[in-house]
Amino acid sequence: MDKNSHYRDRIKFTLKMKKEYTILSPAMAPIHFKILKPILLRQGFKIEIMDAEGPEVLQLALKYLHNDMCYPSMLTTGQMLATIMSGKYDPDKVAMVITQSGGGCRDSNYIHLMRKAFEKAGYPNVPFISANIWGLELNSGINLTPKSLLMALAGLIYGDMIMICSNQVRPYEVNKGETDKMIDKWTTQLGEGFFKGKGFSTKAIKKNLKEIANDFASIEIKKTPKVKVAVIGELFLKYSAPGNNHLEEFLAEQDCEVYVPSILGFGIYKTNGALEDLRLYGGNKAKKAILEVAMKYMFKMEDLLISAIENNPNFVPPERVNDLKKRAEGVINVGNSMGEGWYLAAEMLEFADHGYENIVIVQPFGCLPCHVAAKGMINKVRRIDPRLNIVDIEYDPGATRVNQENRIKLMLVVAKENLSKKKNIEE
Ligand code: SF4
Structure with a gap:
């Protein structure tokens, strides 16, 4: 039993699975995910975003989860069950990925409930991967390099930038559809860059953020x-x-x-919360040191993001x-x-x-x-x-x-x- 696991019999995601399995992720922020996907493809993962939704999805969740569970856990579990039951994927060749914030709310415990739901539904062998920065539930097949992690953070920042700028342009665009075309252009361009291992240095982020802001600002608008x-x-x-x-x-x-x-803002808030907990209640010094380094880097990225938006009078940062x-x-x-x-x-x-x-x-x-x-x-x-x-x-x-x-x-x-x-x- 893995001492990092809270679940006795969890199926680990192994290196062998990495070659054969498709990893399915719940649908969350589409712009961000489109940019992040090539980073995982580059690392040899096959990853797909699930798109199941609607009342049937929720009914499935209610069948296999307690109805007191919070709604996001219901919805993501239902989406996962609906996808595996859809016949689109071989149930013996898929893994599920879900984020775990590591805090005290149910988010940290969904994964165990999902495994139970899958067991009850007849899919006990599906590995569940926890995406987290706290070292929870290690898997030998998940071997993201520091470079990939830096790219992932850069991807989130680019996603935030595109989301913030596009939302302030689209309602006023003169030629309908131009903003969405610009989103496509940038998500594709950045994704291709990541696939080639580019676009995550501070210099590249600064340059790209400036260009994204300028590109969205160049869309013709009529402010009403x-x-x-x-x-x-x-x-x-x-x-x-x-x-x-x-x-x-x-x-x-x-x-x-x-x-x-922005998602970055939430990440900083969460890391600040973990540091605040350590300050209030004490705890592991090594964890504190790692969090402080991560915080410093995120503040640097936050500054790049906000400065790029601030430099452009069209946008509210x-x-x-x-x-x-x-x-x-x-x-x-x-x-x-x-x-x-x-x-x-x-x-x-x-x-x-x-x-x-x-x-x-x-x-x-x-x-x-x-x-x-x-x-x-x-x-x-x-x-x-x-x-x-x-x-x-x-x-x-x-x-x-x-x-x-x-x-x-x-x-x-x-x-x-x-x-x-x-x-x-x-x-
Ligand atoms: S904050 Fe936690 S408890 Fe609330 S909905 Fe999200 S995961 Fe569930």
Whole structure:
């Protein structure tokens, strides 16, 4: 038994499997995944993103998981089961990959429940790979080089950059489809670069980020006043279209500009949380030293990302995580790092200051961290900044899309009234 494993009989992903197996990943942030995929292909992994969604997927999850589980764990388990049952892949030649944040919330425990669900469903031999930076659940077949890890971080930063710029251009583009073509151009170009082992040095990142910003800024736009909405909340739901019932598309149909925060920011917040835990409760000195080095590197990358956006007056950059932390201080304890913790309250205040005072919080059913740190903070942040117009939307297997969209529409009624009041004052 692997001493790093919490699961007695887990099937490890071996070097031999690497050659023969297809690794299936849940669908999350499509722009980021398209850039990251070639890094794994280059390392000899065959990887595919699962696209199953809909009520049947959730029914499968409910059949094999306890219905008290949080919604992202339900959805990803259902997606995995639906994919393996679809007949598209040989069940004896697939592995599943899932991220494990290593924190105290259920995210750290999904993987064990998924194995049990697969066992019950008749697929006990499917290996589950934990993607994490904490050294949990080692597998001999997962031998990512430091270069690949640096590329993966660079890929996340590029994904953030493209997501942030494109979201601020697409609603105003004169020639429909130009922004999406630009996304395709950059995701393909960066992916090809990674496949050749290029594009991850600091110099290359700096150059590419600048060019991405300039390219998106060159798209012809017509700026008309629109309701600006920030989408915050639980990590998986925020980025996963199957998870949030295609929320970004819905908001675009309602003629809104949407801001979705960076994944890098969340990574820094999470690492900061681990360091904060070590400071508050003590712990392993070597782990602290590694985390501090990782943090330093991420801060450097954050600076590259934000500077590239700041240098371009067309775009609103995200705030630095250290500044967000200052916003949270006095509002919620910054030791509150379970799930999205203090980050949510800080983001609400941040967005109100940058013109995105309308906020949708995507909140999974069964998620205690989000209930405390999101729903529990709404009144408090509203007292601090009355401009905030917030709706928290709960996602669970029984919630209907129509109901969720109707609640968002109510929030948008207030947003539209506020927008026309602003226009009247300016005129
Ligand atoms: S933050 Fe909430 S929804 Fe996300 S994994 Fe943790 S418990 Fe589940």
